[in-house]
Amino acid sequence: MENKWFTISAYSENSVGLLNRISGIFLKRHINIESLNVSKSEIENVSKFTIVVYTTEDWVRNIVGQVEKQIEVIKAFYHTDEETIYQESALFKVASTLLFDERNIQNIIKESNSQIVTVSRDFFVLAKSGRRNEIDEMYQQLKPYGIMQFVRSGRIAVTKSEMKISTLLKEFNQ
């Protein structure tokens, strides 16, 4: 079975130690977490883990089973890239002089659909959201001019299909 990119979505309680419990499931199977994001979800007081792995479907099914088994996890899913709408965000910190000295920088900002978050005397910050390859492309374009700092978030994703967490919670509590 071939390796593929999978996005795991896990709805959970917001409790101390759950991240450790979930990351341990990957550790035990020697599977790397490619990206991880934890945030609130569409349901009040329910958190959402978005985890990206590159592995086989057998393994991702096994992992999702174990994730869902954790007491504080309500439900976990896995999806392929085709089944999700996903993005990452990145911040680029670049020297302010470039904004004025290098005409091409302005083209890069325009063409990449990025936003200028702040401009100060010494530096300005660009924010870019999109697919990994778009962010990588912008990185490559800015690199020759010197990037002072760069950071990229984990993947965030929504699925094309429904997840029906509220219904599940109601069923559990019946």
Next chain:
Amino acid sequence: METLKKERAASTKQSTMRISGAEAIIHCLLAEGVDLVYGYPGGAIMPLYDELYKFQDKLTHILTRHEQGATHAAQGYARVTGKVGVAVATSGPGATNLITGIADAQIDSTPMVCITGQVARHLLGSDAFQETDIIGISTPVTKWNCQVTEASDIPEVLAKAFYIAKSGRPGPVLVDITKNAQIDEFDFSYEHCKGVRSYNPYPKPDLDAIEQAADLINAAKKPFIVFGQGVILGQAEEQLKVLVEKAGIPAAWTILGLSAMDTDHPLNVGMVGMHGNYGPNLLTNECDVLIAIGMRFDDRVTGSLDTYAKQARIIHFDIDPAEINKNVKADVAVLGDSKVTLDLLLPLIKTNKHESWHNEFKERYKIEFDQIIKNDVYPTKDRLTMAEVIEEINIASGHKAIIVSDVGQHQMIACRYAKFKQTKSNVTSGGLGTMGFALPAAIGAKMGAMDREVVAIIGDGGYQMTIQELGTIFQNKTPVKIVVLNNDHLGMVRQWQELFFESRYASTVMVNPDFVKIAEGYHIESKRISERKDLKSAIQKMLASEDAYFLEVKVEKEDNVFPMIPSGASVSDIRLK
């Protein structure tokens, strides 16, 4: 904690009283029906021990000689009673010493609550004396764990701990309680946990799946049942028996399923797995429908998955959704408590006999009897075999004893040859294979079943891993019977070295102490035998004793356990020699 507070279910509320966190722990334990805990005191858990002292007429604390012993004793207690076992330890090394027992309980689905002391909240993260991150350490091997840093959280957390430990697929839970939380006072009231919103321990049975299962079973020509501990945990022994008898299906046990069905039942065809019986293993690859009930297709059961029961339709009954399709893909998966799902299945099952199929098991048994069992149980050679000792215990105890085995050759022999009439009678470390399990587990088993004979079968290697628990037996006058089958080797590893490492016996030869003298040091009546003529009387004398008794049996040093499926081989490649 927010979630916990929301989870307070409506139930009879006790009137509140202002007490310390430590006293609250006692009241929680009593409310959960606990009357026995195993443990070992130390600095960070002293407030709780002070309360254990005050409440000793209501709650018995058994001082083991090592915290690992406390966990195994709690496991032994849980395995024979079906109740939650409780172990208590202090912070730091006390807590880390629990880990082996916790991991064992996790993989063998044993309900257990461990309570550890922790340094005071203001010292957390300061590397204080005996501070360790036991929550971090125990996370991968607990069903749930939680640190409590405020006294007022103790009732909710402990109620949740007991609920989680025993519900669904049982498992170990660890609650780490800081010293300040044990000392501080608060207004105590207790409510049993009735549910956790993110946790669904009893999946609703899928009636369609049950119908499909029944159709497959009714149409099967060569159906075969493999039952595991899920039958015992779900208290579905009677349902299993009815299914087997009604549909005429040969059934075999995994080592944790052993004793769920009378070993002498005509349709009970033996054990599956690496050292299981010849017929059940071989015919796994000839059945047309494999019905797995409360078992998890462990690699020691299946051998190579690529060649495991490929010809068969697989029906998998289990309570844990994560076990479905984990190792073996199920054609029909029936999720739920085994008693509930089997009860729904039984009315749909047609009466059948499958006599010629059953005869195939009998034929394989004959082969195994001639080539292995005869020589194991009725040997003609000089030295004693492990199997004849087990057989003598069977005879003398009338198949009524609880057998607690350790890990290794003697364990496989005990599980192959011990006879059981009653469920919850075989206590062994199956999944983790924890040497040192049996002696402390036997203490817990005896305390959980005082009216029954408890015989620990232990090898000379594993015995020395927790031999200090003889002190617990002596102090508490626990009448367990201890049989050490001494071959002066780490026998199972030696067997593998002989078969797969060209007899290079790397560190498997044991120079042993005088075990009888050691037992005598603990004032435990003891005896050593090495000849067949003394075996029967020695076993009879041991079982007749009203006190603890130690019997060392010197057995053949280089016997091997057969049949054997070599690691990673197919069940079809089971070896008789």
